[in-house]
Amino acid sequence: MVPLLNLLFNLPMRIAVGTSLMAVIATSAGVSAFAPRGRGADVGLALRLEMFSAAGAILGGWSAGIFNEKLLKILFSGIVFLTAGYTLFKAYRKPQGPAQEVLFKSDYEPVHWKWGFTGSGFAGIVSGLLGVGGGFIKVPIMYALMDVPLGVATATSNFMVGITAAASVFVYYGRGDLYPLLILPTALGVFLGAMFGAYVLARLRINWLRSALIVLLVLMGLQMLISGLD
Amino acid sequence: MKFTEKVLPSDVIQDLENRIHTISMLVSVVALGMMAIGFVATVIDTRHLILPGTSALPLAQMINTHLILSGLAAMTLGVVLLAVLPAARIFWAIWIYFRARSFLDVLVAIVVLAELFLSASIGQ
Numbered sequence: 001m002v003p004l005l006n007l008l009f010n011l012p013m014r015i016a017v018g019t020s021l022m023a024v025i026a027t028s029a030g031v032s033a034f035a036p037r038g039r040g041a042d043v044g045l046a047l048r049l050e051m052f053s054a055a056g057a058i059l060g061g062w063s064a065g066i067f068n069e070k071l072l073k074i075l076f077s078g079i080v081f082l083t084a085g086y087t088l089f090k091a092y093r094k095p096q097g098p099a100q101e102v103l104f105k106s107d108y109e110p111v112h113w114k115w116g117f118t119g120s121g122f123a124g125i126v127s128g129l130l131g132v133g134g135g136f137i138k139v140p141i142m143y144a145l146m147d148v149p150l151g152v153a154t155a156t157s158n159f160m161v162g163i164t165a166a167a168s169v170f171v172y173y174g175r176g177d178l179y180p181l182l183i184l185p186t187a188l189g190v191f192l193g194a195m196f197g198a199y200v201l202a203r204l205r206i207n208w209l210r211s212a213l214i215v216l217l218v219l220m221g222l223q224m225l226i227s228g229l230d
Numbered sequence: 231m232k233f234t235e236k237v238l239p240s241d242v243i244q245d246l247e248n249r250i251h252t253i254s255m256l257v258s259v260v261a262l263g264m265m266a267i268g269f270v271a272t273v274i275d276t277r278h279l280i281l282p283g284t285s286a287l288p289l290a291q292m293i294n295t296h297l298i299l300s301g302l303a304a305m306t307l308g309v310v311l312l313a314v315l316p317a318a319r320i321f322w323a324i325w326i327y328f329r330a331r332s333f334l335d336v337l338v339a340i341v342v343l344a345e346l347f348l349s350a351s352i353g354q
Contacts, residue, residue, distance in 0.1 A: 025313060025315060026258070032250055040251060054342060106243075162315070166314070168349065176286075179282040180309050181272075
């Protein structure tokens with residue numbers, strides 16, 4: 001959304017980021033509001049992971065400028081490609097086969113918490129350093145590493161990015177970078193989109209959602225790689 | 231009790247999910263409604279709009295009585311209301327966990343809330 005607002009509508013970067021942060025909060029609110037009963041975020045899991053993610057974001061924001069941003073982007077793209085590859089590998093490694101996997105269930109027990117905490121902390125650092133949302137890192141961490149069902153991981157990640165965005169948005173508000181006339185159509189649009197997404201998610205097949213996640217990861221990795229090599 | 235262990239009864243988890251669902255819906259609708267009302271009031275008031283318009287008003291300025299009724303004030307209130315929703319959801323979670331006597335979850339939620347405020351204050 002930031003490149004769209006910045007390049008297409010010629011808005012200054014700070015206003016574009018402020019508007020985009022409000023859009024993230026509206027999306028998080030919309031998904032929570034419209035998710036069918038029993039298909040919402042795992043709040044306990046979200047808060048535990050967010051502890052590390054928020055700490056990482058603070059550390060990342062504080063250390064921005066110390067690290068070489070281009071090198072970080074190349075490193076980050078490598079990690080995103082590895083995650084996409086592992087997600088694909090995991091889908092076909094499951095003993096029961098990918099067809100029997102479900103998007104949502106309540107009787108699961110997350111595993112590999114240390115990996116989850118480490119990955120969430122890393123996602124936070126990347127968010128703080130590069131100003132990107134960490135959702136596309138958090139979903140594969142929960143799904144591929146922690147054995148959280150993909151639908152639950154998506155809803156939980158959405159809950160988490162709302163908190164991360166809220167931590168930054170008041171900085172933009174204090175600086176006078178929030179423009180209600182821009183926020184209204186953006187928030188309304190993503191809110192309606194989230195409503196439609198929640199409706200579609202309940203009817204999606206796991207294979208489609210997993211494929212979309214892998215495609216998104218590859219595109220994000222490519223974008224980071226190109227940006228890092230530029 | 232292990233830090234990563236699920237100990238909450240399913241009815242408490244369901245209650246938390248229901249309340250987060252309700253508060254998200256309520257706050258979103260009210261916030262968007264206020265922004266929409268403010269937008270209409272601004273259009274009526276100014277008769278022409280140039281994007282990006284005026285930035286959201288500081289909260290201190292909103293206390294000024296004649297601004298309370300203005301379109302920009304209503305839009306700003308909607309924006310602020312939406313922005314505090316994630317923190318409000320954590321407050322609700324703390325309350326539900328506290329009632330369920332799940333003090334480890336209360337502690338985790340308080341740490342996240344503290345990090346949220348710390349992050350916002352560092353950025354100021």
